[in-house]
Amino acid sequence: MIDALTANILSMVYIIIGGVLISWSVHFVPVGGAPAAMAQATGIGTGTVQLAAGAGLTGLVSAGFMMNVTDNLPLILASGAVGAMIMIAVTMIVGTWVYVYGVGCVPSSAKVKVDPITKYRQDLYVSQGTEGHGLPTVSFVSGVIGGCLGGIGGALVYYALIEVGLAAGLTAGGSSTVTGHELVGIAAMFAIGIFFVNAVIPSYNIGGTIEGFHDPKWKKWPKAVISSFVATILCAVVAVIAISQLGGI
Amino acid sequence: MCSVGAAIATVLISEFTLSPLFALVFGAIIAACVHATFAVTSTMGRCASQKRFKQPIYLDMIRSHTPVIMGYSFITTFCILVVSYLMTVVLGHPFPLTMLAFIWGITVGAIGSSTGDVHYGAEREFQQFEFGSGLNASNSGNIVRYAESGLRNGYDNSWFCAKFGGPVTGIAFGMTVFLGSWITTVFDPARGLAQGWYSVIAGVIIVLILIIWNWKIEVKARSDFGPYKEDKSEEASA
Numbered sequence: 001m002i003d004a005l006t007a008n009i010l011s012m013v014y015i016i017i018g019g020v021l022i023s024w025s026v027h028f029v030p031v032g033g034a035p036a037a038m039a040q041a042t043g044i045g046t047g048t049v050q051l052a053a054g055a056g057l058t059g060l061v062s063a064g065f066m067m068n069v070t071d072n073l074p075l076i077l078a079s080g081a082v083g084a085m086i087m088i089a090v091t092m093i094v095g096t097w098v099y100v101y102g103v104g105c106v107p108s109s110a111k112v113k114v115d116p117i118t119k120y121r122q123d124l125y126v127s128q129g130t131e132g133h134g135l136p137t138v139s140f141v142s143g144v145i146g147g148c149l150g151g152i153g154g155a156l157v158y159y160a161l162i163e164v165g166l167a168a169g170l171t172a173g174g175s176s177t178v179t180g181h182e183l184v185g186i187a188a189m190f191a192i193g194i195f196f197v198n199a200v201i202p203s204y205n206i207g208g209t210i211e212g213f214h215d216p217k218w219k220k221w222p223k224a225v226i227s228s229f230v231a232t233i234l235c236a237v238v239a240v241i242a243i244s245q246l247g248g249i
Numbered sequence: 250m251c252s253v254g255a256a257i258a259t260v261l262i263s264e265f266t267l268s269p270l271f272a273l274v275f276g277a278i279i280a281a282c283v284h285a286t287f288a289v290t291s292t293m294g295r296c297a298s299q300k301r302f303k304q305p306i307y308l309d310m311i312r313s314h315t316p317v318i319m320g321y322s323f324i325t326t327f328c329i330l331v332v333s334y335l336m337t338v339v340l341g342h343p344f345p346l347t348m349l350a351f352i353w354g355i356t357v358g359a360i361g362s363s364t365g366d367v368h369y370g371a372e373r374e375f376q377q378f379e380f381g382s383g384l385n386a387s388n389s390g391n392i393v394r395y396a397e398s399g400l401r402n403g404y405d406n407s408w409f410c411a412k413f414g415g416p417v418t419g420i421a422f423g424m425t426v427f428l429g430s431w432i433t434t435v436f437d438p439a440r441g442l443a444q445g446w447y448s449v450i451a452g453v454i455i456v457l458i459l460i461i462w463n464w465k466i467e468v469k470a471r472s473d474f475g476p477y478k479e480d481k482s483e484e485a486s487a
Contacts, residue, residue: 036363037362037363044363045362045363045364046359046362046363047362050355050358050359050362051359051363053355053359054355054356054358054359054360055359057352057355057356058352058356058425058429060352061336061342061344061349061352061429062429062433064342064343064344065340065342065343065430065433066433066438066445067343068341068342068343069438069439069445070438070439070442070445072442072445075438075442075445075446075449078446078449079433079438079445079448079449079452082432082448082449082452082453082456083429083452085452085453085456086425086428086429086452086455086456087356087425087429089455089456089459089460090360090421090424090425090428090459091359091360091363091364091421091425092459092463093459093462093463094360094364094417094418094420094421094424095363095364096463096466096467097364097417097466098364098413098414098417100466100467100469100470102413102414102417104474105470105474106467106470106471106474106477107463107466107467107470118464118467120467120471124476124477125471125476125477126477127477128477134467134470135463135467136467137460137463137464137467140460140463140464141460144456144460179259179263179345179346180337180343180344180345180346180348181343184343184344184345184348185344185345185347185348188344188345188348189348192348192351192352
């Protein structure tokens, strides 16, 4: 058991870096929770974990597909990042359609006076009593950065777990059956689990709503990242032992 | 829910070698039944567990809404199962069917919750206010209560959402699946490393286009709707 950990120390480092990246990425994603679903807060109208998981797991699908055909780590990470970025960008652009053409409110933020990217005044456009609505450009860009980091993190965890399994003698790759290879299934399962652990921890920091990297709450990220670091070490130990023993049985 | 359907379909396909179409339909039916169980138990459980408030449980509402909930659930689960099945078997994705269905289920939940919800939550309930005037938080106590015929109910909101909220959710999910796999289909990474990097570049370009599009919509909304007009009468009363 200890041999498995010492032999896969690099994979564990990858898993931990991935977990920390996921935790950091969640702070970038502009989620507004229930208030945003009523157009009373800036951001996307759903929960932090749901959205971060949706984006990161879509990245995991892309990374898994890429890993099927190549084992070039930068390319796998990039495709994971692109998959997550596409998912979150599409969700945000469709959210903007709904906010502008469906609800009829101007994308604006109440946390800052001017948009740091476009330099547009925000406070004049915020409806009375709300904390802003819709997705101004700065939130959109922030969300894309969040998707990118989350995708890289998820792909890194998945890559590391597959490497552990390959070292233990299991096989991965496409199989064109509905069940697939057992290593792919268990690695994806652990990657999703680690993703959820690290998506939940920052949500205590965010407390329901965050607008992006211009939000004052964003500055609290080191706390969540340190917590995630500790949590991911435990997850990594369990995952690496489980997968490496799977090959031995 | 998608995982339930996919797990049943996987068992039927791999262990009982049934036709995939039958297996997917059967899996979706079971998932719809599980969904109905959740719906009924949560409706009954909320009132029954808070018995001291003496709230009635409307059995006619359960009878009329549960089949609709099951119908929606069946359609959604079946479509996601078909997407996942095609990705696993035809496109050769390494993930098992159940895993893909789980991931797409989470994704469609995130998209539906973030786009579809907003539409009926914000638009449908405040139709007496001028379009484009923004939404005052105090409007929440002043929602539209009457439908085209009689009082508002769940069907009425579903009907309304089916016209804009549902389709945009579908477009968003479709765009995610399509754009996500299109870039690796056109620039197939199996043909070499360079092609893989082209697919990454294509994805980044798509994201940049979406950022610019969002910015254009923002500028248009700012010029069309203008700054928020303060409600003078309300300030006076406050």
